[in-house]
Amino acid sequence: MIRHDLLKTLIPVISDQLVVCNIGAPSQELHALDDQPTNFYMLGTMGLASSIGFGLALAQNKPVISIDGDGSVLTNLATLSTIGNNPQDNYILLIVDNGSYGSTGDQPTYAGGKTSLAAVASACGCENVVEVSDEETPEALKAALASKKMTVIVSKCDSGNVQVPVIKTNPITIRDRFMDAVQS
Amino acid sequence: MAKDIDRRIIGDFVDNGVDFVTSVPCKQLAGVIEVLDQTPAIKHVPSNKEDEGMGLCAGAYLGGGRPAIFMQNTALGVVVNTLATLIQFYQIPLPMLISYRGEVGEPVACQVEMALHTKAILNQLHIPTYHFHRPEDVEELPGILNHAQMCSKPVAILTDATFWRTAT
Ligand SMILES: [Mg+2]
Numbered sequence: 001m002i003r004h005d006l007l008k009t010l011i012p013v014i015s016d017q018l019v020v021c022n023i024g025a026p027s028q029e030l031h032a033l034d035d036q037p038t039n040f041y042m043l044g045t046m047g048l049a050s051s052i053g054f055g056l057a058l059a060q061n062k063p064v065i066s067i068d069g070d071g072s073v074l075t076n077l078a079t080l081s082t083i084g085n086n087p088q089d090n091y092i093l094l095i096v097d098n099g100s101y102g103s104t105g106d107q108p109t110y111a112g113g114k115t116s117l118a119a120v121a122s123a124c125g126c127e128n129v130v131e132v133s134d135e136e137t138p139e140a141l142k143a144a145l146a147s148k149k150m151t152v153i154v155s156k157c158d159s160g161n162v163q164v165p166v167i168k169t170n171p172i173t174i175r176d177r178f179m180d181a182v183q184s
Numbered sequence: 185m186a187k188d189i190d191r192r193i194i195g196d197f198v199d200n201g202v203d204f205v206t207s208v209p210c211k212q213l214a215g216v217i218e219v220l221d222q223t224p225a226i227k228h229v230p231s232n233k234e235d236e237g238m239g240l241c242a243g244a245y246l247g248g249g250r251p252a253i254f255m256q257n258t259a260l261g262v263v264v265n266t267l268a269t270l271i272q273f274y275q276i277p278l279p280m281l282i283s284y285r286g287e288v289g290e291p292v293a294c295q296v297e298m299a300l301h302t303k304a305i306l307n308q309l310h311i312p313t314y315h316f317h318r319p320e321d322v323e324e325l326p327g328i329l330n331h332a333q334m335c336s337k338p339v340a341i342l343t344d345a346t347f348w349r350t351a352t
Pocket of ligand 1: 069070071096097098099100101102
């Protein structure tokens with residue numbers, strides 16, 4: 001299953017949750033599948049979806065799901081140690097690991113090679129780390145939400161994108177409607 | 185060992201309503217970081233790199249918090265993209281308390297290299313910039329913190345070696 005199809009299976013689970021979504025294809029696909037005020041789309045700044053979602057989880061009590069990618073996590077790997085050392089039970093990091101830089105032409109990442117992001121997350125001090133297949137991901141995410149324990153999910157899926165439009169929504173609109181959703 | 189200046193600076197952040205600070209340490213900021221960790225009104229979560237820290241700050245702001253970052257001027261070489269595409273693009277107010285290494289009194293020659301680029305980078309990014317050189321310059325801090333919130337921009341507070349050496 002490619003990321004778009006994985007996200008599609010997750011919509012019933014994440015539609016009304018606070019989601020911070022990674023730059024490029026992931027945000028564009030989520031936006032096309034199910035645009036919600038509870039989605040914070042990153043329009044730039046590769047690598048920070050994990051950190052932004054974690055900051056949000058630190059600042060308030062609602063559950064937060066960061067949807068990050070393998071390539072993006074690799075570019076900000078050290079944030080896993082910040083997350084591991086300051087556990088927030090309202091935080092879930094979902095790493096869509098398709099072993100490639102999907103937004104830039106599916107060049108391979110090292111996570112598709114010898115590097116295990118699940119092992120890195122565990123080594124960084126994250127306590128509930130699960131690596132699952134694409135088919136298992138919706139159940140894993142439901143279980144993580146129900147557990148009320150900070151969880152890192154590494155979802156192994158196939159490389160590939162679908163054609164969806166770029167997000168034209170003004171960043172301040174994305175920000176304001178998201179902040180209203182956080183407070184509501 | 186923290187000094188009165190460190191307590192005053194943290195007090196100004198508390199009075200402004202700042203409730204979240206991330207930091208990457210610098211020798212010149214050791215005192216303020218020490219006081220920060222004794223200040224229950226502010227949650228302090230150290231970060232590994234300043235662009236990561238700005239991600240945490242952006243998230244804290246989205247959650248209704250009031251973040252700030254403490255860092256060294258050398259980090260401006262790390263955060264240009266994050267300032268432009270996250271903090272400025274989404275208009276997130278962000279006071280940056282910056283240790284201005286490489287100014288007069290600096291013992292490490294290499295620090296001068298990024299000092300030469302510090303104000304140029306901040307100017308290029310159109311970031312309101314304030315330079316604390318004399319101890320009394322700290323009197324501007326409450327106004328600067330209000331200004332960041334008023335205009336929803338990152339603002340830079342550069343604190344140099346003379347400031348830290350002469351302030352008590
Ligand atoms: Mg990928």
